Amino acid sequence: MTCAACVGRVEKRLARLAGVTVAVNLATGRARVLHPADLPPAELIAEVERAGYTAAPVTADCSEDEPGEGGAEVRRLVVTGALALPVLVLSMVPGWQFAGWQWLCAALALPVVTWSSAGFHRRAGRGLRHATATMDTLVSLGVLAAFGWSGYALLFVGAGAVGMRMPMSLSAAGGGTHLYLEAAVGVPLFVLGGRLLEGRARRRGGQALRALAALGSREVTVRQDGAERTVPVEWLLPGQEFTVRPGERIATDGLVVDGGSAVDLGILTGESAPVEVGPGDRVTGATLNLGGSLLVRATAVGADTQLARITALVTEAQAGKAKAQRLADAVAAVFVPVVLGLAAAVLGYWLGAGAGAQAAVTAAVAVLVVACPCALGLATPTALLAATGRGAELGVLVRGPEVLESLRRIDTVLLDKTGTLTTGRTELLRTTPAAGVDPAEALRLAAAVEHRSEHPIARAVTTAARRTGEPLPAVTGFAATAGAGVRAAVEGRAVRVGRPGAVPEDPALRAALDAAEADGRTAVLVELDGLPAAVLTVGDTLRAGSWRAVRQLRALGAEVVLLTGDRPGPARAVAAELGITTVHAEAGPERKAALVAELRAAGRTVAMVGDGVNDAAALAAADLGIAMGSGTDAAIGAAGLTLVRGDIDSLVTAARLARRTLTTVRTNLAWAFGYNAVLLPLAALGLLNPALAALAMSASSVLVVGNSLRLRLWQPTPVHRELGRRPARPVQRARTREPQ
Numbered sequence: 001m002t003c004a005a006c007v008g009r010v011e012k013r014l015a016r017l018a019g020v021t022v023a024v025n026l027a028t029g030r031a032r033v034l035h036p037a038d039l040p041p042a043e044l045i046a047e048v049e050r051a052g053y054t055a056a057p058v059t060a061d062c063s064e065d066e067p068g069e070g071g072a073e074v075r076r077l078v079v080t081g082a083l084a085l086p087v088l089v090l091s092m093v094p095g096w097q098f099a100g101w102q103w104l105c106a107a108l109a110l111p112v113v114t115w116s117s118a119g120f121h122r123r124a125g126r127g128l129r130h131a132t133a134t135m136d137t138l139v140s141l142g143v144l145a146a147f148g149w150s151g152y153a154l155l156f157v158g159a160g161a162v163g164m165r166m167p168m169s170l171s172a173a174g175g176g177t178h179l180y181l182e183a184a185v186g187v188p189l190f191v192l193g194g195r196l197l198e199g200r201a202r203r204r205g206g207q208a209l210r211a212l213a214a215l216g217s218r219e220v221t222v223r224q225d226g227a228e229r230t231v232p233v234e235w236l237l238p239g240q241e242f243t244v245r246p247g248e249r250i251a252t253d254g255l256v257v258d259g260g261s262a263v264d265l266g267i268l269t270g271e272s273a274p275v276e277v278g279p280g281d282r283v284t285g286a287t288l289n290l291g292g293s294l295l296v297r298a299t300a301v302g303a304d305t306q307l308a309r310i311t312a313l314v315t316e317a318q319a320g321k322a323k324a325q326r327l328a329d330a331v332a333a334v335f336v337p338v339v340l341g342l343a344a345a346v347l348g349y350w351l352g353a354g355a356g357a358q359a360a361v362t363a364a365v366a367v368l369v370v371a372c373p374c375a376l377g378l379a380t381p382t383a384l385l386a387a388t389g390r391g392a393e394l395g396v397l398v399r400g401p402e403v404l405e406s407l408r409r410i411d412t413v414l415l416d417k418t419g420t421l422t423t424g425r426t427e428l429l430r431t432t433p434a435a436g437v438d439p440a441e442a443l444r445l446a447a448a449v450e451h452r453s454e455h456p457i458a459r460a461v462t463t464a465a466r467r468t469g470e471p472l473p474a475v476t477g478f479a480a481t482a483g484a485g486v487r488a489a490v491e492g493r494a495v496r497v498g499r500p501g502a503v504p505e506d507p508a509l510r511a512a513l514d515a516a517e518a519d520g521r522t523a524v525l526v527e528l529d530g531l532p533a534a535v536l537t538v539g540d541t542l543r544a545g546s547w548r549a550v551r552q553l554r555a556l557g558a559e560v561v562l563l564t565g566d567r568p569g570p571a572r573a574v575a576a577e578l579g580i581t582t583v584h585a586e587a588g589p590e591r592k593a594a595l596v597a598e599l600r601a602a603g604r605t606v607a608m609v610g611d612g613v614n615d616a617a618a619l620a621a622a623d624l625g626i627a628m629g630s631g632t633d634a635a636i637g638a639a640g641l642t643l644v645r646g647d648i649d650s651l652v653t654a655a656r657l658a659r660r661t662l663t664t665v666r667t668n669l670a671w672a673f674g675y676n677a678v679l680l681p682l683a684a685l686g687l688l689n690p691a692l693a694a695l696a697m698s699a700s701s702v703l704v705v706g707n708s709l710r711l712r713l714w715q716p717t718p719v720h721r722e723l724g725r726r727p728a729r730p731v732q733r734a735r736t737r738e739p740q
Contacts, residue, residue, distance in 0.1 A: 520569025545649020
């Protein structure tokens with residue numbers, strides 16, 4: 001498929017089958033079909049082939065087989081540009097037309113009309129065989145008509161005379177002395193360029209599913225009858241036991257039978273703190289085993305796993321169509337047949353009126369040339385190209401127009417916590433010493449012991465101690481107890497770091513432990529020679545621009561909601577610090593996507609901001625998905641906007657650039673349609689010379705491109721203008737909504 005008319009053709013053909021409902025997505029090249037159980041997929045494929053296209057069933061791994069950008073298409077565009085540029089310049093600048101220029105232009109245009117445009121001609125011919133017309137039909141007819149009439153003028157009307165000059169004139173009189181080779185080469189050049197950009201966007205549409213598929217394990221070590229063997233993960237059955245070594249990803253959802261370890265759930269929950277698991281605990285496929293070995297009994301495999309369900313949610317969310325896309329489909333279905341019918345009617349009218357074959361053909365060709373969908377094809381891709389370049393400079397990536405149309409109506413913004421509002425890294429937040437204990441000394445001794453551990457909390461403590469610049473002392477007798485902590489001898493003192501056994505008597509330490517629990521932080525107790533010495537509080541930290549981002553979103557009239565998979569304690573702490581009043585905590589991937597659907601069903605226009613695989617389904621389901629550039633490929637692939645630098649402060653910049661881009665796209669489309677609305681009647685009345693029609697077509701494309709390039713100069717409003725004179729908003733107590 002190459003245009004919206006193709007989409008309409010396939011949808012109408014499939015919809016003829018009894019009980020079939022279909023939605024065809026041009027960007028992804030897929031059709032989502034609901035059909036009766038007794039209707040085999042082979043019949044659906046046959047129906048698509050009868051419409052003049054090809055189809056194949058979507059398989060589980062087909063998202064990995066998407067072809068990359070073909071070098072042949074790029075080479076074709078480069079060669080076409082090299083051949084077309086001299087023709088365009090010589091045809092449009094009379095002062096540069098030397099003796100015999102028209103024959104040089106004809107020689108350069110011939111390979112463009114044949115080799116460069118072969119795809120247009122082939123698809124137009126296939127469409128005619130199936131009694132249908134698409135944009136390719138107009139392109140093919142316009143190119144052939146422009147070149148054919150130019151050849152006729154060169155050979156039979158005197159345009160090939162040496163010294164011939166081609167002035168630009170509004171008059172159609174004497175049209176035989178005019179050439180419009182610039183139309184014959186300009187149309188293929190511009191349309192090929194636009195379709196190359198569309199092809200890139202189409203391939204990006206499958207990134208989310210490819211990223212999700214890449215998370216799963218390929219092989220699994222199965223334990224059976226006391227022996228272990230490695231088999232493909234597809235062979236694993238529910239109830240079978242498999243081992244997971246340190247550093248490996250858990251192959252599928254299951255129940256821990258033996259062993260203990262810390263498991264990083266960030267790939268699915270988005271949370272930075274690992275979870276200690278042991279016998280009887282559930283684990284999720286694709287999560288990372290950080291510590292010891294585990295023996296797991298599989299409880300779900302294949303399509304029943306949590307990762308597979310997330311993939312299905314993303315696929316479901318991407319199946320729908322945006323309103324602008326549906327409008328384009330409807331317009332394209334009418335535009336092409338109307339233009340073809342108008343050209344035929346103009347030809348018949350002038351022949352019947354006795355105006356002569358030359359005048360009739362001139363008017364008909366003018367209709368075809370002026371209606372070539374060059375500006376329509378450039379309206380969206382050029383704006384996106386300019387916006388993407390400018391956005392990259394500002395830390396923003398604009399994905400496509402289908403997710404931008406709702407930006408003007410966004411009234412609710414859902415923000416993920418970890419990795420979005422916070423850095424997603426576990427860091428030492430504070431050290432609380434007991435009475436008479438030097439906090440720096442307690443941290444130094446604790447870090448010396450934790451240095452021997454690979455636990456994320458240990459890394460946070462060690463990193464904080466190393467910032468002081470002092471070397472860590474040597475340890476002896478190091479021992480680690482799963483879920484309890486680590487201990488060793490340091491400089492003749494017994495040091496233990498881990499969970500507090502009994503509540504310490506020191507009031508400062510008790511207060512630190514209580515505060516950590518209230519805020520949802522993680523606190524470990526440092527004991528020196530068996531006595532409580534300090535409490536180390538670790539946790540995630542806010543990004544520098546989170547406060548400004550929340551304030552600016554409110555200034556744009558949006559309600560800000562915190563939506564996180566983390567516990568209520570950390571969620572409330574972050575929300576209170578940022579002044580967010582509504583919090584949904586402990587929300588898994590399904591709950592996040594469901595909340596987006598609930599808000600949209602209630603009439604809200606929702607933007608979702610996230611960075612993890614667990615956010616991918618919600619990002620795809622929202623009216624506007626915004627991903628952090630530091631997040632996972634699945635989240636970025638499912639989102640419409642990406643904050644390239646992973647800087648939450650650029651969120652409002654992203655929204656404003658997207659709004660400006662949408663305005664530019666709409667302006668371009670309005671010009672492209674308005675240009676046709678004005679010039680088509682003039683061409684039909686014989687008041688528009690075909691050469692001038694080609695010039696107008698080229699000029700419309702230049703105007704569209706020029707309007708799009710204005711985005712390269714766009715500047716965001718400085719932050720101090722937004723917030724400098726506004727009083728600080730009082731922090732309100734967050735309202736937390738527990739999962740139901």
